[in-house]
Amino acid sequence: MMRIEIVKRPQHSALFSALSPFIALFLTLIAGAILFSILGKNPISALDSYFVEPLTEVWSIHELLVKAAPLILIAVGLSVCFLSNNWNIGAEGQFIAGGIAGSILPVVFPDFQGWYVLPIMLLLGMAGGMAYATIPAYLKVRFNTNEILTSLMLVYVAQLFLDWLVRGPWRNPQGYNFPETVQFSDSAVLPAIWPDSGRAHWGFALAIIAAVLVWFMLSRTLNGFEIKVLGRSSRAGRFAGFSAGRLTFFAFLVSGALAGLAGIAEVSGAVGQLRTSISPGYGFTAIIVAFLGRLNPLGIIAAGLVLALSYLGGEAAQISLGISEKSARIFQGIILFFVLASDSLIYYRIRIVSRLSDTALKGA
Amino acid sequence: MTGTITKDGSEIPLLEAEKLTKIFGTLKACDGIDLKIGTGEIHALLGENGAGKSTLVKMLFGALQPTSGDIAWKGEGVNVASPAMGRSLGIGMVFQHFSLFDALTAAENIALSLDEKSPLDTIAARAREIGQTYGLPVDPDALVGDLSVGERQRIEIIRCLLQNPDLIILDEPTSVLTPQEADLLFVTLERLRSEGKSILYISHRLEEVRRLCDRATVLRHGKVVGQCDPRTQTAASLARMMVGNDIHVIERLPAEWTDRIPLIEVNGLSQRPRGPFSVALHDISLSINGGEILGIAGVAGNGQGELFEAISGEVLQERPQVVRIRGTDAGRIGISARRKLGAAFVPEERLGHGAVPDMSLTNNLLLSRHSTDRKMFLTGGVLKLVSESSLASAAKRIVTQMDVRKSAENPDASALSGGNLQKFLIGRELDRNPSVIVVNQPTWGVDAGAAAHIRQALVDLARSGSAVIVISQDLDELFEISDRIAAMVHGRLSESVPIEAMTMERVGLMMGGADAAAGAA
Structure with a gap:
């Protein structure tokens, strides 16, 4: 009888730790090529139109930055959560909560205008995301509830609430019954960085700033040290005098704020109004971004661009290859699979055990 | 045959x-x-x-x-x-x-x-x-x-x-x-x-x-x-x-009873078990003066870990006066505040409690010293920036002082052998000159040379005026360094007996639950 066993490696290779994201991307491309050939497409030209063509034109590079901005913002916040062992899976909900809260001014008070409108909207967006992230944090600290479940379930609550808002009280009366709010006035729209060449908005700049700030906090400050200690060993963290409960709130508040900021930046910068479809699953894709970036905010910038490319590739593939844009989701899933698999194989090796040596193990 | x-x-x-x-x-x-x-x-x-x-x-x-x-x-x-x-x-x-x-x-x-x-x-x-x-x-x-x-x-x-x-x-x-x-x-x-x-x-x-x-x-x-x-x-x-050579014999000068001020006191500590594998504590009291080492004997799993966590502040008490450190009620304050009162703690489990396994020695130094030595290790005011250079020099000092042998400049804690890591963790606390130190199993799994080094360091600390509590299953060790010995059994702590009046047999009876006085009879 044979059995497959996963054994921890005594040492892990630093070289392969660094290479692992690239190995994962390479394997994703191979899996993608196989997928395209099964669909009857020429794998080389399909991969070309998926991953290379979007990078050849200025406007599509702008689109890349538009898509990367929310991914990076959310993933940077998630890195704080994941490093501290808080599994916030509900960034999508916090993104929507931020989008809704930030839209209060332009939707409910459209006449309120001025330079200060935009900063207030951004702050409200962050506050909305934070408030929404407080719920799973409180449930975890107070009742020891599993935050994976609560934060995930709250995503659907947020989606349905948004749906109700834009179909009901916030619907644009002149919008021909489409589930949309009014178009935001100019003072409520996050401007483009280089308006002459494309629509990449200042959300991307905010994402870079957030990544650098969080990177600095994680690598240089006592707060970052606390996050890493409690994430690795709660008992050693308690011995150090750090409070796991306080850190859970901190991590959820930071990631909620950044997801909320991503939400309002997307609504105000990329969409220009609140709709039911403000997110193609950014909050979930950002989980992949966070891991592909090895939970390092600077790595997350690069990973965010890669995953943004998968969205663009999906759109391009729909046009040029005639396959569903849902193929982007498949690619994202494959990337996550290979990232996690290569990471696991760095720390563990697979062993096939026969019956004989199996008993030897038990005795030891 | x-x-x-x-x-x-x-x-x-x-x-x-x-x-x-x-x-x-x-x-x-x-x-x-x-x-x-x-x-x-x-x-x-x-x-x-x-x-x-x-x-x-x-x-x-x-x-x-x-x-x-x-x-x-x-x-x-x-x-x-x-x-x-x-x-x-x-x-x-x-x-x-x-x-x-x-x-x-x-x-x-x-x-x-x-x-x-x-x-x-x-x-x-x-x-x-x-x-x-x-x-x-x-x-x-x-x-x-x-x-x-x-x-x-x-x-x-x-x-x-x-x-x-x-x-x-x-x-x-x-x-x-x-x-x-x-x-x-x-x-x-x-x-x-x-x-x-x-x-x-x-x-x-x-x-x-x-x-x-x-x-x-x-x-x-x-x-x-x-x-x-x-x-x-x-x-x-x-x-x-x-x-391979002669073992260092612990030098233990007679304790000088000049100041009889209790530096650490526990008064009527009772605590319910906190989980299925936790032991309840019953009415534990102890008091240790400066200059003294109290040895706590006992078979593993009789509440030693729970007592350690109650004294260290990892688990808080309902009444503040249950734990007193240098005359201050400390039962309601956390481990960092207790450290600031002059107490230091070395838990039994090195990896995962006293140290984070996959963190470097300097990071593990910061682990227990970030609140007491804030001025030394943290800069930048409210930003609390970690000063790698002062951590590195302090780690170097401890490594020299305790003769820690390591393979790299700043290795992960898990890369050190058990004995060398323990020397570092004890040195991390001794480096602060604590007035109170509580050590659980100081030489568990440590080779004889390192164990002698650690015991001598604890004796020297006590003789310089600090109060020391050593929880250990190794009776030879307790007899070697303690001034008084008490035993823990089923979450209770016996009366302590001066080392002069203590015998192996008596401590054995105390560990088995017999009253100390009965054991003497």
Whole structure:
């Protein structure tokens, strides 16, 4: 009888730790090529139109930055959560909560205008995301509830609430019954960085700033040290005098704020109004971004661009290859699979055990 | 006895290992070991931590395969491919860490390990019978979770005896027993010897080896460095063989009772168990003056860990006056605030409690010192930037002071050997000159040289005016360094007895739950 066993490696290779994201991307491309050939497409030209063509034109590079901005913002916040062992899976909900809260001014008070409108909207967006992230944090600290479940379930609550808002009280009366709010006035729209060449908005700049700030906090400050200690060993963290409960709130508040900021930046910068479809699953894709970036905010910038490319590739593939844009989701899933698999194989090796040596193990 | 005689008249040993070598990567854990175990003898295997004892017996038992060398069993060359094969040859092993399921009864645990399928009643009856024959009283129907460590060990031994082995390997069997329980075990072992069974007895406790064993093989750095009849040796000469040079004797000046101010007090500490594997504490009180070392003896799992966490502030008390540090009520304040009052703590578990395994030494230095030495290690005001340079110089100071041996400039905690990490963790606290230090198992799994270094450092700290609490299962250690000794049993702490009035027997009775005064009578 044979059995497959996963054994921890005594040492892990630093070289392969660094290479692992690239190995994962390479394997994703191979899996993608196989997928395209099964669909009857020429794998080389399909991969070309998926991953290379979007990078050849200025406007599509702008689109890349538009898509990367929310991914990076959310993933940077998630890195704080994941490093501290808080599994916030509900960034999508916090993104929507931020989008809704930030839209209060332009939707409910459209006449309120001025330079200060935009900063207030951004702050409200962050506050909305934070408030929404407080719920799973409180449930975890107070009742020891599993935050994976609560934060995930709250995503659907947020989606349905948004749906109700834009179909009901916030619907644009002149919008021909489409589930949309009014178009935001100019003072409520996050401007483009280089308006002459494309629509990449200042959300991307905010994402870079957030990544650098969080990177600095994680690598240089006592707060970052606390996050890493409690994430690795709660008992050693308690011995150090750090409070796991306080850190859970901190991590959820930071990631909620950044997801909320991503939400309002997307609504105000990329969409220009609140709709039911403000997110193609950014909050979930950002989980992949966070891991592909090895939970390092600077790595997350690069990973965010890669995953943004998968969205663009999906759109391009729909046009040029005639396959569903849902193929982007498949690619994202494959990337996550290979990232996690290569990471696991760095720390563990697979062993096939026969019956004989199996008993030897038990005795030891 | 039952040994086979060869043609030339010499007796064939029960087990003979020749040039047994095991290489892990670049490390020669065992290097050309020759070992002969005769029939009906208790053979001691002596050596410090890391000398290769465990590797050697695992090869004999079949849990590890030798890189080279031969094993002969009753005169015939064998290849012990697995523990199952070891058992079928007639080699039984009782491990240091028991492999019993708490939620099952003794008989069920025994049944699990047997290859045959007998009804539970039969197994229980046989276990009871063997228990009676060998002086190992155990109720086969009792839940293992409710049994003491000594009783659990008996189950392991019965489980081993049920397979009717010729050779029984015991790995540090007395490390978890009170002196009285150990005496009972010795009776059992002598009885087994008188029946012609052989025992390979692994220990680092020299007195009991001298008392019990017929022959001893001493290992150092994976090599056999001596074979002797332990009964003709002294403990000191055995220790010299094990360590390779004379062991540093702890210098302990008499305590000066100039200031009799209690630096740490615990008043009526009671606490409910915090989980299924936690022990309740009952009305614990203690008070230690500056200059004194209080030793707390006790078999593992009698509430020592819970007491440590209550004093350290990892678990808070309801009333502030339950714990007082340097005259300040500290029962409601956390570990950082208690450290700021001048207290320091070294927990039992090094990796995962006292240190984060995959973090560097400097980071692990910051772990317990970030609040007390904020000015030194943190800059940038409210930003609290970590100053790597001052951490590095402080770590260097501790490494020199405590003679920590490491392979890299700033390795991860898990890359250090147990002894060197422990020296670093004790040094991390001593570097602050704490007025109170609480240490749980200071030298558990630490080699003799490092242990002596650590004990001396604790004695020196006390003599410079600090109050020291040492929780330990190693009675020799407590007798070596303590001014007073108390014992913990079932979450209660006995009265402390001055070292001058303390004997091994008395502390044994206290550890078994007898009142200290009754023990003296």
